[in-house]
Amino acid sequence: MLTSALRVELERIVGQDHVIDDPAALQRYGTDAMNRGTAADLVVLPGSTGEVSQVARACYAAKVPFVPRGGGTGYSGGAVPLRGGVVISLERLNRIIEIDEENLLAVVEPSVVTGDLQAAVERVGLFYPPDPASLRQSVIGGNVAECAGGPRAFKYGTTKRYVLGLEAVLPTGEVIETGSKAVKNVVGYDLTQLLVGSEGTLAIITRVILRLLPRPPAVATLRATFADIDGAVAAVTELLRARVIPATLEIIDAECLESVARYTGAEMAPAGTGAMLLVEVDGLEQAVSEEIIRVDAAVRTAGAREVLRASNEAERQELWRVRRELSPSLKLIAPVKFNHDVVVPRGRVPQLFDLVARLRRESRLKIPCFGHAGDGNIHVNIMVDPGEEGAMDRAQEAQVSLFRGVVALEGSISGEHGIGFAKAPYIALELSPVEIDLMQRVKRVFDPEGLLNPGKIFPG
Ligand SMILES: Cc1cc2nc3c(=O)[nH]c(=O)nc-3n(C[C@H](O)[C@H](O)[C@H](O)COP(=O)(O)OP(=O)(O)OC[C@H]3O[C@@H](n4cnc5c(N)ncnc54)[C@H](O)[C@@H]3O)c2cc1C
Known part of the structure; x- marks a missing residue:
């Protein structure tokens, strides 16, 4: 599909040094963290919005598919060039253009690493809350395209809450600017939020205006262990009753705790622990000291067996160790992980854990679970x-039963990782034919020929 004429044109646009075609690299750029992919035909690294626009235009004219790529940490195959073609890696667009302390915002290019942005704004007393666990590798463009969440989403919301405006290249090459630096903007349809979470299927994001907050000056961390998952879930309800928003x-459930203990060779919790909660409150010093006492009381009321509070940063890091070691430790259980990020209304988390217990019995598979209890977003790993x-x-059956179950609980099959191609066959479990058709019509308005990131979100 990729003619030599198109290749010559792409080399002219981005420069020969910014075209990659060696087979190992094409494989690497053809997968994401899911480790299922197809090699790209060519990877190009444009250095400006203008170059992105010309690349899109050239691919469109040649009718060759093209796929935007950020940090490549996606968990649903979003950046995979399923139908071959050109991968447009935005990695050279990696500048923090501006941190505007007066207006509490930042203007960034898409390949600024999330953790680097956080560190940069924190140096001037500001705060960018979205904190996907991939923040050392994933980039803002990918976070916006996936509407990334993370542990802090319960209190601070997900990426969408922080996106004020975007510059983006349409598949046909035109450049649009959506939203603005103002915090209020109700002119026309909200194209900014339409692009947030669109998984690189509507436009290529080349600049992002992000809202910032003042950095909370104090934080307190507490770890509580419980006899079983019901106890931990009851503690979440108790906390909300106490009107604490951590x-x-x-x-973290028992299968996860066992796995981390095996991986690290260290017991992470007292013997007999069936579940753990990690709670952090932040804000002004005095408020934090009062809130952590309320958290302590709430978890004890719910039956916590052991409650530990960090009194300094080193202890805080130690309490978080179990969470950090969790993902790598799961590899010890089995080589393949069906990594799901389902979400249910917060009050239905107990039913979600009941559902997982049933799936464990029926499938005879290990299904370790951990996640963000405050917002009902639980990582269910088959x-x-x-x-x-x-x-x-059996895993496949368990996965479909999980999806049906969360939809029946009025939840969603994905709260963080998006649909990509991995979950595309299942969107009809959650969306009606009318809704899917409407979304596909929106896609066609942006991309009449279906060349930008084909094969994603929609089945077939
Ligand atoms: C260890 C680990 C932990 C994770 N933890 C979390 C978590 O806590 N919360 C969470 O939400 N996710 C998490 N993820 C998933 C992943 O990190 C997020 O989805 C992240 O937002 C992807 O960013 P990326 O830069 O790696 O994007 P990529 O994987 O490169 O791309 C993701 C999607 O965005 C599109 N895209 C990328 N850049 C652009 C652009 N400039 N314009 C338009 N579209 C673009 C791609 O086409 C693709 O569809 C985790 C992943 C790993 C590996």
């Missing part, structure tokens, strides 16, 4: 050894 409220007869089929 900055983070992470829940672990499979593909060498075990029938295991893949």
Whole structure:
């Protein structure tokens, strides 16, 4: 599909040094953190919005598919060039253009690493709350395209709450500017929020205006262990009853705790622990000292067996260790992980854990769960050894039952990772035919030929 004429044109636009075609790199740029992909035909690294626009125009004229790529940490295959073609890696657009302390905002290019932006704004007393666990590798453009969340979403919301405006290149090459630096803007349809979470299927984001907050001066961290998951979930309800909104409220189940203990060789919790909560409150010093006492009381009322509070940064890091070691530790359980990020209304988290318990029994698979209890977003990891007869089929069945179950609980099949191609076959479990058709018509308005990131979000 990629003619030599198009290749020559792309080299002219971005310069030969910014075109990648060696087979190993094409494979690398053809996958994301899901590790399922297809090699790109060519990777181009444009250095400006103008170059992105020309690349899009050239691909469109040649009818060759093209896919925007950020940090490549996606968990749903969004950046994978499913139908081949050109991967447009935005990695050279990586400048923090402005941190505007007066207006509490930042203007950034899409490939600023999320953690670097956080560090830069914190140096001047400001705060960018969205904190996907991938923040050392994922970039703002990818976060906006996926509407990334993270542990702090309970109190601070997800990426969409911080996006004031965008510069983006349409598939046909035109450049648009949506929103503005003003915090209020109601002129016309909200194209900014339409592009947030659009998974690189509507436009290529080349600049982002982000809202910032003042950095909370104090933080307090507490870890509570429970006999079982019901106790931990009851503690979440108790906290909400006490009208405490923690900055983070992470829940970790027994299978996860066992896995981390095996991985690190260190017990992470007292023997017999069935679940753990990690709670952090932030804000002004005095408010934080009062709130952490209320958190302490609430978890004890719900039956916490052991409650630890960090009294300095080193202790805080130690309490968080279990959460940090969790993802890598799961590899010890089984080589393949169906990594789901389902979400239910907060009050239905107990039913979600009941559902997972049933799936464990029916599938005879390990399904370690952890997640953001405060917003009902639980990472349900169906672990499979593909060498075990029938295991893949049982995992597949468990996955579909999970999706049906969360939809029945009025939740959603994805709260963070997006649909990409991995979950595309399942969107009809959640969206009606009319809704899917409407979304596909929106897609066609932006991309009549279906060349920008084809095969994503929609089945078929
Ligand atoms: C260890 C780990 C932990 C994670 N934790 C979290 C978490 O806590 N919360 C969470 O939400 N996610 C998490 N993720 C998933 C992932 O990090 C997020 O989805 C992240 O936002 C992807 O960013 P990226 O820069 O890596 O994007 P990529 O993977 O490069 O791309 C993701 C999608 O965005 C599109 N895209 C990228 N850049 C642009 C652009 N400039 N314009 C238009 N479209 C673009 C791509 O086409 C693709 O569809 C985690 C992933 C890993 C590996």
